[in-house]
Amino acid sequence: MTESTETLIEIKNLTFSRGSRKIFDDITLSIPKGKITAIMGPSGSGKTTLLKLIAGQLKPDSGKVTVEGLNVHQLSRKKIYQLRRKMGMLFQSGALLTDLNVFDNVAFPLREHTKLPEEMLEALVLMKLQAVGLRGAKHLMPSELSGGMSRRVALARGIALDPEMIFYDEPFVGQDPITKGVLVKLIKTLNDSLDLTSVMVSHDVDEVMMIADYICVVSEGKLIAQGTKEEMLKESTGYVNQFIKGLPDGPVPFHFPTVSYVEDLTSSNKSSLL
């Protein structure tokens, strides 16, 4: 990157495995302050895992993650919870608290961390719900919401405390074209008006291209490319091109790593013949 912008999140030589499978192998990347950074990569490549590593919910095997100059994985329990107050996270599944209705879910972080009077709290919550188009759903329980609606409620909850950085895990999945458009605008407006740092995991190339300032592509445990949107668009070969154009064949594998297809078929043939 050629920028002079400040770095907010820095990942250095990060290695992380699940069992014997290496999810990340020596990844180094940095996320600039005040911009929208998109992390792209095939399904199962570890994008969600990367967000959890940044937030300190998972511990890396080696390497370090620094957020605002603090090494996330060496912070005390108290310090990491202080840091997380500045973070908002939209989970892939929504992860709403199932015993609270929509309104209370969005109000939850406000009630836990502030002592706002009830009228002000209500105004704030309704504002956030209005932004995601779900003010009318405030009395519904999470079990009465569709997947896309849950995620929008989760988004409203994620921005309730006006965090300094926000992580979106697949914000556009399961949304209709209109909602997608609104969400794209919302993410952009939030980022610009509140001076947020946004990290967005997404497969939706079109939406990403509309709003992302920076793009990182991960695959097979490696960081394949990193740069501004313009730099990425210029790239006409290899992984990035394949990913951005959505071509099935190319350097990015579509299949989960395993033995060769032929080998698998022949070995199962053998055992069924025996």
Added chain:
Amino acid sequence: MSLLVNKVQNLLQSLGKGFLSNVEAFGRGSLFMWSLLLAIPSVFFRFDLLLKQIYVAGVLSLPIILMAGLFIGMVLSLQGYTILVKFSAEEAVGTMTALSLLREIGPVVGGLLFAGRAGSALTAEIGLMRSTEQISALEMMAVDPLKFVYAPRFLAMIIALPLLVLIFNALGVFGGYLVSVSWLGVDSGAFWSQMSSEVDWREDVVNGMIKSVAFGFLIAIVALFQGVNAIPTSEGVSNATTRTVVHASLGILGLDFVLTSVMFT
């Protein structure tokens, strides 16, 4: 020959692995319990959470405790009466019912029912909260699940069980009264006066309460630990729920023997 060596090697390996994973589980269990105990004081600043959990664990277990207490008291006095009447000591049936309830049956049966009703529910709840990433989401909202979820539930169970056992015992004595006095015609005055002169506050009532606190502690630890360590799938959660009931029940029976031998000999 080498086949045999191989087999022995494999056996040793799996033994070692099993041992290590048990040691690891024990270590994780102790660490979890330690951090849980450290989080307990925070509950006193969040009475709303505690009250809600006492409602969930205690009040919702009331129906089964009431029914069970009544029937067990009735059966106890019926059996007691048929034996005692042979020695013309049927007036002691009240004492017998009350003592067996207070010392053993109340805490043990109450504990077993509580493990099945509230312990299993707790494990399933925590397991599902984890599998639906609610615990993760709490962590991300800078709300410590240890203080917000685990500690209030833990404390609520320890508080709820002794209260439920008290109610169980009272209902049991009432059931005994119904059967022996109202039905079988034991003298009501004798029933009560013998009971109140024979039952000792410190020896019987307090010891029974100590037992039920210990069982509450045991059930809470087992249920929480199983919930937190459940594999976050539907099968994993259902297995963990079963394990909670089995481990907690066996634990209660074993611990009861230990406590009885310390308290009543």
